[in-house]
Amino acid sequence: MPNRKLAVLVPILVAAPLLASCTENAKSDDSDPRSITVVSSDDGCDVSKVEAPAGTLTFDVTNSGQKVTEFYLLAEDGLRIIGEVENIGANLNSRLTVAVPEGDYVTACKPGMKGDGIRADFSVTSSDEEVEVSEDEQAMIDRANANYLAYVQDQSDQLLTKTTEFVNLYKTGKDDEARALYADARVHWERIEPVAESFGNLDPLMDLREADVAEGDDWTGWHRIEKDLWPEEAKGYKALTPKQRMFFADDLLKNTKKLDQQVDGDLSFTVDGIANGATGLLEEVASGKVTGEEEIWSHTDLWDFQANVDGARVAFEGVKALLETKDPELAETLTARFADLQELLDAQKTDDGFTYYDELTPAEVKQLSNAVNALAEPLSRLTGALLDRA
Amino acid sequence: MKQPALSRRALLTGSAAAVGVVGGLAAAQAAGSADTPVASGPAAYAFHGDHQAGIVTPAQDRLHFAAFDVITDSREALIALLVEWTEAAERMTAGGSAGPIGPTEGDADLPPDDTGEAIGLPASRLTLTFGFGPTLFRTAEGEDRFGIADRQPTVLQPLPHFPADALDPERSGGDLCIQACADDPQVAVHAIRNLARIGFGTVAVRWSQLGFGRTSSTSTSQETPRNLFGFKDGTANLKAEESDALAEHLWVARGDDPRADWLAGGSYLAARRINMRIETWDRQSLQDQQDIIGRTKQTGAPLSGGEEFSEPDFTMPGRGGPIIPVDAHVRLVHPSTNGGSRILRRGYNFVDGSDDLGGLDAGLFFIAYVRDPQEQFVPMQTRMARSDAMMEYLKFTGSALFAVPPGTSPGEYVGQSLFA
Numbered sequence: 123m124p125n126r127k128l129a130v131l132v133p134i135l136v137a138a139p140l141l142a143s144c145t146e147n148a149k150s151d152d153s154d155p156r157s158i159t160v161v162s163s164d165d166g167c168d169v170s171k172v173e174a175p176a177g178t179l180t181f182d183v184t185n186s187g188q189k190v191t192e193f194y195l196l197a198e199d200g201l202r203i204i205g206e207v208e209n210i211g212a213n214l215n216s217r218l219t220v221a222v223p224e225g226d227y228v229t230a231c232k233p234g235m236k237g238d239g240i241r242a243d244f245s246v247t248s249s250d251e252e253v254e255v256s257e258d259e260q261a262m263i264d265r266a267n268a269n270y271l272a273y274v275q276d277q278s279d280q281l282l283t284k285t286t287e288f289v290n291l292y293k294t295g296k297d298d299e300a301r302a303l304y305a306d307a308r309v310h311w312e313r314i315e316p317v318a319e320s321f322g323n324l325d326p327l328m329d330l331r332e333a334d335v336a337e338g339d340d341w342t343g344w345h346r347i348e349k350d351l352w353p354e355e356a357k358g359y360k361a362l363t364p365k366q367r368m369f370f371a372d373d374l375l376k377n378t379k380k381l382d383q384q385v386d387g388d389l390s391f392t393v394d395g396i397a398n399g400a401t402g403l404l405e406e407v408a409s410g411k412v413t414g415e416e417e418i419w420s421h422t423d424l425w426d427f428q429a430n431v432d433g434a435r436v437a438f439e440g441v442k443a444l445l446e447t448k449d450p451e452l453a454e455t456l457t458a459r460f461a462d463l464q465e466l467l468d469a470q471k472t473d474d475g476f477t478y479y480d481e482l483t484p485a486e487v488k489q490l491s492n493a494v495n496a497l498a499e500p501l502s503r504l505t506g507a508l509l510d511r512a
Numbered sequence: 513m514k515q516p517a518l519s520r521r522a523l524l525t526g527s528a529a530a531v532g533v534v535g536g537l538a539a540a541q542a543a544g545s546a547d548t549p550v551a552s553g554p555a556a557y558a559f560h561g562d563h564q565a566g567i568v569t570p571a572q573d574r575l576h577f578a579a580f581d582v583i584t585d586s587r588e589a590l591i592a593l594l595v596e597w598t599e600a601a602e603r604m605t606a607g608g609s610a611g612p613i614g615p616t617e618g619d620a621d622l623p624p625d626d627t628g629e630a631i632g633l634p635a636s637r638l639t640l641t642f643g644f645g646p647t648l649f650r651t652a653e654g655e656d657r658f659g660i661a662d663r664q665p666t667v668l669q670p671l672p673h674f675p676a677d678a679l680d681p682e683r684s685g686g687d688l689c690i691q692a693c694a695d696d697p698q699v700a701v702h703a704i705r706n707l708a709r710i711g712f713g714t715v716a717v718r719w720s721q722l723g724f725g726r727t728s729s730t731s732t733s734q735e736t737p738r739n740l741f742g743f744k745d746g747t748a749n750l751k752a753e754e755s756d757a758l759a760e761h762l763w764v765a766r767g768d769d770p771r772a773d774w775l776a777g778g779s780y781l782a783a784r785r786i787n788m789r790i791e792t793w794d795r796q797s798l799q800d801q802q803d804i805i806g807r808t809k810q811t812g813a814p815l816s817g818g819e820e821f822s823e824p825d826f827t828m829p830g831r832g833g834p835i836i837p838v839d840a841h842v843r844l845v846h847p848s849t850n851g852g853s854r855i856l857r858r859g860y861n862f863v864d865g866s867d868d869l870g871g872l873d874a875g876l877f878f879i880a881y882v883r884d885p886q887e888q889f890v891p892m893q894t895r896m897a898r899s900d901a902m903m904e905y906l907k908f909t910g911s912a913l914f915a916v917p918p919g920t921s922p923g924e925y926v927g928q929s930l931f932a
Contacts, residue, residue, distance in 0.1 A: 190835055209830040211817025235831055336894060337672040405792050491869040502795035
């Protein structure tokens with residue numbers, strides 16, 4: 123599943139604006155000192171207040187012009203972005219909700235999305251709703267990004283190593299050994315899948331399931347080989363010739379190398395990108411692994427399941443320190459829910475990995491699914507919490 | 513064809529069931545049926561006309577769609593059923609009973625010829641629309657059971673496998689179909705139930721689907737409704753008022769297919785049961801949801817600005833690519849992406865309880881009417897399945913294609929031109 127904002131190469135915070143048409147403006151309450159209305163025209167920026175008490179501020183932004191506009195709340199230096207909403211089309215409306223501590227700030231509308239925008243000073247006064255600012259927030263962000271990058275690169279290296287070994291076994295007809303390595307090699311793919319997906323075209327070449335292939339299209343990658351190694355349940359299946367095996371094996375290895383090069387290249391992360399990656403991995407579990415639709419021939423779905431959860435947990439733990447300064451309750455909930463899910467997975471561990479999906483009882487699948495939902499729901503709030511979105 | 517008896521059902525609505533009053537007020541408005549929003553327009557739609565009702569008819573709120581397999585090889589039995597179905601449909605769409613006698617008017621020693629659950633209910637704008645699947649002309653084994661194989665339209669072929677199709681054969685295909693739409697679900701179900709009963713021995717129900725909350729408007733007089741993703745859907749739909757566009761994109765014309773001139777004035781119906789991964793969708797940020805659809809959730813305006821019916825500007829740059837993303841749904845299904853082709857969508861939301869994992873077994877029962885499915889529907893569905901960001905949240909579980917014969921005049925049976 124393509125995750126929509128994962129490898130964000132420019133460290134920009136991403137807002138989740140509420141777009142609406144100005145005919146039905148979200149109510150901006152003038153009597154609320156923390157509620158500010160902004161009208162952005164093609165040559166103006168009308169901000170209804172010049173100051174507000176510290177706390178959670180709401181900027182209700184309407185585009186009354188013809189050009190696409192943006193709105194920024196910047197730090198006193200006019201450079202650091204506290205919050206922003208982008209891509210507001212003509213006549214549309216968007217909302218920025220952001221927790222802001224006492225201090226001096228700058229507002230900016232950017233009709234046409236270019237230049238410094240139309241700026242004005244904005245001050246936030248002290249209040250009993252004081253927002254905590256962690257001294258070392260930037261340090262935490264930097265550490266989270268660096269750690270996650272290292273994790274991704276390490277998994278990609280391991281994927282390449284094991285894929286090389288796997289395709290050699292497969293090409294030389296050592297099917298038992300290839301089958302034994304299959305799920306184990308894929309683990310490294312599944313742990314960083316959203317990153318692989320951010321390189322657009324590689325994912326369908328490497329990880330497409332048969333059901334996802336359009337009539338007349340080529341089907342390549344892991345699952346093509348999976349079917350050839352586990353043909354028992356494939357009605358009327360014709361085994362691949364050594365020459366065909368060679369083709370699919372080399373193709374998979376070629377794309378794995380490409381992925382590894384990309385990951386070792388100019389890649390950087392943002393905390394919201396990491397958080398979105400964690401959310402995306404849980405989506406993968408919910409829509410593929412927990413239903414047994416990922417590994418329909420080998421039934422090694424639980425290996426993938428565990429790997430997706432690993433990847434999500436690593437991503438979460440990377441930003442946990444930062445989350446604890448912003449929403450300690452959410453941090454606690456997520457920690458507990460990861461543990462609950464892991465307990466269920468541990469119960470399915472066997473000597474050589476996990477129970478095969480087709481050997482799970484419906485009750486066990488349901489239990490796993492419940493735990494996935496229990497984790498995915500609060501996890502979907504992680505990105506917003508890290509960005510101080512209330 | 514005899515006039516239907518003045519049924520108890522019609523009596524209770526305070527009017528005689530009127531038959532074949534084109535566009536006129538056929539029956540009095542329901543005296544406040546709790547579930548039926550009283551809207552403007554006629555209270556019943558005529559069954560007869562140039563085209564079958566239920567296509568450009570303003571979409572009603574409820575659906576019961578059924579697909580049937582023909583279980584006889586007798587051409588006569590099939591024609592006899594179509595005649596009987598036509599008569600029953602004339603009566604029921606006018607607010608009358610399924611059979612000529614009525615639910616309680618017959619001999620006490622006999623089962624009634626109408627099942628009775630619509631006693632006291634008005635016509636509820638019921639329409640019944642009949643279609644013929646590819647397997648009616650030629651079975652999967654290639655058998656021509658009814659001597660009509662040489663009249664099978666060239667484009668009436670089972671739809672190809674699209675990416676992300678996880679079709680359940682038990683919910684796909686069919687020799688015949690009936691689309692029952694009404695403002696009251698009890699009326700739609702009553703119609704299908706009674707038509708299925710009439711068909712016992714000749715046909716068997718293969719699958720059926722209930723739907724609610726129409727997801728498209730087929731008339732400019734209707735608000736665009738919302739699908740279960742919470743978005744307005746089908747804003748750019750073909751509308752009944754656009755007669756030139758209907759002639760171009762919707763109705764089959766004489767000469768479209770020399771083998772199938774019997775279909776002139778008819779159309780093709782593509783049905784797709786699309787399960788939505790509701791729980792996963794609900795965890796997406798508002799912005800991501802809007803980027804996936806390409807419209808705002810609040811008003812349905814395209815992300816390029818304006819109001820709901822403003823034309824989307826697909827070239828307008830935004831921060832990091834076009835403001836309407838390249839994989840946004842609205843872009844991929846828009847006529848400008850599909851060679852100017854437009855379709856008439858007439859889908860419904862469905863919730864069939866919950867699945868084994870406690871997720872809603874819910875989604876969109878997509879129905880589209882087109883003049884040429886291979887030219888209009890297949891490329892659009894392929895494009896969508898390959899590139900649409902929304903596909904992540906969809907699973908296609910049922911699929912069928914039918915040729916929808918033209919409308920009938922009084923005294924004709926539905927599909928008569930095929931067997932003439």
